[in-house]
Amino acid sequence: MSGQEEAERFLRGLADSVRETHVSLVALAGGDAFKMKKAVDLGFLDFTRLGERERLLRREMALNAPHAPGMYRGVEPLTRGADGALRLGGESEAVEWVLRMARLPPDAFLDCAPMPDAAALADAVWALHEAAPPQPGDGALDGVIAQNRQTALDAGLPPDRVEAWHAAAQALHRRLAPTLARRAAEGRVRRCHGDLHLGNLCMIEGRPCPFDALEFDEALATVDVGYDLAFLLMDLEMRHGRDAANAVLNRYVARGDDAGLVAALPLWLSLRAMIRAHVERRRGGAWEALLGFAEAALRPVPGRLVAVGGLPGTGKSTLARRLAPLLGPAPGALVLRSDEIRKRMHGVLPEQGLPAPAYTAEASDAVFAEMRRMARAALEGGHAVVADAVFGRAEERDAIAACGVSFMGFWLDAPLDVLRARVAARRGDASDATVAVLEDAAKRDPGPMRWTVLPAEADPLRAALKALDLPSTGPA
Numbered sequence: 001m002s003g004q005e006e007a008e009r010f011l012r013g014l015a016d017s018v019r020e021t022h023v024s025l026v027a028l029a030g031g032d033a034f035k036m037k038k039a040v041d042l043g044f045l046d047f048t049r050l051g052e053r054e055r056l057l058r059r060e061m062a063l064n065a066p067h068a069p070g071m072y073r074g075v076e077p078l079t080r081g082a083d084g085a086l087r088l089g090g091e092s093e094a095v096e097w098v099l100r101m102a103r104l105p106p107d108a109f110l111d112c113a114p115m116p117d118a119a120a121l122a123d124a125v126w127a128l129h130e131a132a133p134p135q136p137g138d139g140a141l142d143g144v145i146a147q148n149r150q151t152a153l154d155a156g157l158p159p160d161r162v163e164a165w166h167a168a169a170q171a172l173h174r175r176l177a178p179t180l181a182r183r184a185a186e187g188r189v190r191r192c193h194g195d196l197h198l199g200n201l202c203m204i205e206g207r208p209c210p211f212d213a214l215e216f217d218e219a220l221a222t223v224d225v226g227y228d229l230a231f232l233l234m235d236l237e238m239r240h241g242r243d244a245a246n247a248v249l250n251r252y253v254a255r256g257d258d259a260g261l262v263a264a265l266p267l268w269l270s271l272r273a274m275i276r277a278h279v280e281r282r283r284g285g286a287w288e289a290l291l292g293f294a295e296a297a298l299r300p301v302p303g304r305l306v307a308v309g310g311l312p313g314t315g316k317s318t319l320a321r322r323l324a325p326l327l328g329p330a331p332g333a334l335v336l337r338s339d340e341i342r343k344r345m346h347g348v349l350p351e352q353g354l355p356a357p358a359y360t361a362e363a364s365d366a367v368f369a370e371m372r373r374m375a376r377a378a379l380e381g382g383h384a385v386v387a388d389a390v391f392g393r394a395e396e397r398d399a400i401a402a403c404g405v406s407f408m409g410f411w412l413d414a415p416l417d418v419l420r421a422r423v424a425a426r427r428g429d430a431s432d433a434t435v436a437v438l439e440d441a442a443k444r445d446p447g448p449m450r451w452t453v454l455p456a457e458a459d460p461l462r463a464a465l466k467a468l469d470l471p472s473t474g475p476a
Contacts, residue, residue, distance in 0.1 A: 003050070003095045004096060006096075007036060007078050007096035007098075010086040011025065011036060015027035015028050015034075016028060016029060023037065023038055024036065028103050031102065031103050032102070032103055033100075033101040033102065034099070034100055035057070035098060035101065036053075036097075036098050037057065037097075044217065045217065047216075053097055054094070054097040056215050056216055059215045061074070061075055061099060064213055067124070067127070067128050067209055067211070068204060068209040068210065069204065069209070070102055071102050071104070071202075072100075072211075073100040073102060074099075075097060075099055076088055077094035077097055078098060079092040079094055079095060080093075104202055108202045108204070109198075109199060109201070109202045110199070110201040110203070111197070115244050116208050117208075118244060118247035118248045118251055119251045119350075121232075122247075122248045122252040122255065123255065124208045125196065125210065125229060125232060126251075126252050126256060128193060129190060129225040129229075133190065133191075134188070134189060135189050135190055135191055135222045138184050138189075139180035139181060139184040139188070139189050139224045140173075141267070142173060145173060146166075149162060149165075152165075152274060152277065152278040155279075155281040156281055157277060157291060161291060161295065165270070165274065165295055168295075168298040169298060173267060176263065176264050179260070179263050179381065180264060183224055183226070188224050188261075189223065190225055191221055192227075192228035193213040193228055194220055194223070195212065196229070196231045197231050197235045197276075198239060200212045226265065227264075227268045227271075229261070229268075230265060232248065233245045233248060233249055234269050234273050235272075236331075237293070237330060237331050238273075238290065242330065242332055245325075246324050246325040246332035246333075247321070249262075249332075250321075250335045253334060255344065256344070259373075259375070259378045260378070262334055262378050262381055263378075263380070263381025263382065263383065265331075265383070266297050266329050266330070269293070269297040270293075270295075270298050273290050273291070273293040273294035274294040277290035297330055300382070301328055302328070302406065303328045303381075303385075303404075303406070304327060304328065304406040305386075305401075305403060305404025305406065306320075306333070306386045306407075306408050306409075307387040307391060307401065307407070307408075308323075308388050308409075308410050308412065309389060309409065309410070309411050309412070310413060310414075311390065311441050311442055312423050312431060312437060312441065313419035313421075313422035313426075313433075314456040315412060315456050315460070316388050316390075317335075317339075317388050317429075317430075319410070319456075319460055320386045320388040322461055323465075324386050326465070327384040327468075329382070329383060329384070332384070333383070333384035333386045334374075334378045334385050335385075335386045336371050336375055336378075336385060336386070337430060338368070338390070339431045341367050341371055341374070342354065342363070343430060351428055351430060353432050354432055368399065371389065372400060375387060375400065379403060385403075387400050390441065391411075392441060392444060393447065394446070394447035397450070397451060408467060409451030410451055410454050410464055411446075411449055411452065411453045411454070412456035413455060414455070414456040414457045418457050420435050420438065420439075423435050452467050454467075
């Protein structure tokens with residue numbers, strides 16, 4: 001019996017439950033989970049040497065422990081006691097190495113749980129990427145595209161569809177080459193998670209935490225942050241729908257300034273879906289919808305710019321969030337909210353309040369300039385944008401309209417007493433507007449109104465959809 005076979009028998013005897021994949025075995029015992037890497041060589045990974053298994057377990061812990069607090073407890077040897085039997089720990093020569101982790105309930109893992117708070121989920125991913133320093137690279141994915149064509153064919157996906165996907169992915173990649181290279185020069189290529197789907201996120205103390213980052217191949221995990229994020233967005237859309245994916249995308253962008261990532265999302269999303277499709281095909285799972293997603297993501301969808309303005313309390317942000325999943329390529333439009341941009345420019349969370357000096361005319365001009373910059377970056381990449389701000393001056397409305405070729409502006413209007421009640425009741429929102437701010441804004445003349453005015457006392461969604469020539473999503 002080999003040392004690993006003996007170690008596996010020991011772990012199975014220790015456990016009350018065992019989970020395994022083709023590369024690892026996890027023994028669940030009481031409050032612990034012990035992970036052992038299998039001594040396999042699959043070409044793209046080689047775990048056949050004991051020293052390499054130890055190194056990669058230690059690398060796995062170093063990568064994941066900072067982002068999943070309390071989950072990773074240490075790397076421990078399995079050694080022989082005086083009686084020759086295996087034991088955890090000890091000073092004698094290691095027969096095998098295991099990673100000790102905290103055991104979590106099955107519903108702690110996000111592939112088995114309801115949709116978590118989108119803001120918290122996006123914040124966790126943003127923090128992971130923000131902590132990773134930029135790495136050398138060009139962001140190119142031609143090798144990944146070619147490899148996935150062959151792997152998909154080998155897995156038995158329909159050859160005609162795989163070849164058509166490959167040609168479309170190659171063509172889009174060629175068009176995106178300057179964008180990917182520019183993003184790499186901006187520091188967007190980082191040592192990322194590498195396998196950021198919902199099964200590799202879990203709830204710890206009430207918040208989402210990424211874990212099980214790809215540890216065995218630094219090149220595979222050193223990618224554009226947008227490509228890393230795309231795996232999660234694809235998985236969210238497939239499991240929870242476009243609204244969920246759109247909400248996470250927009251919170252992620254609100255935390256940083258990376259509106260330009262949407263230019264490459266069609267390629268990144270398609271690749272992530274194709275990878276999952278051929279994996280599922282090999283394991284006998286459901287692959288058809290994933291392949292369909294991979295194909296659909298590469299089909300051009302016209303981008304457009306929609307702006308939503310009005311006094312505080314008119315429901316601008318609610319309408320913007322509801323319209324965004326219905327506009328442009330997957331996973332829907334980028335929402336650029338002036339309140340969130342202002343908070344980011346001052347280095348605080350969207351929900352954190354700002355003092356009065358952050359709302360001077362000069363400060364507001366800077367916020368609108370940043371909004372226009374981000375809008376142009378997304379629109380030039382072929383994406384869709386919803387701009388969300390008061391837009392109380394005609395020059396502000398004209399300036400945002402000039403950012404896009406296909407433009408629609410909505411001005412929301414409601415009685416002042418309705419707006420007072422809404423603003424007074426607002427909690428935990430990015431807007432710092434008070435009733436006093438509302439009263440002051442209501443006294444100002446907005447100038448000539450060339451945008452479509454929508455009554456906002458009731459739900460304006462149906463009227464907005466009609467104006468945009470979009471199908472109704474149900475009762476308004």
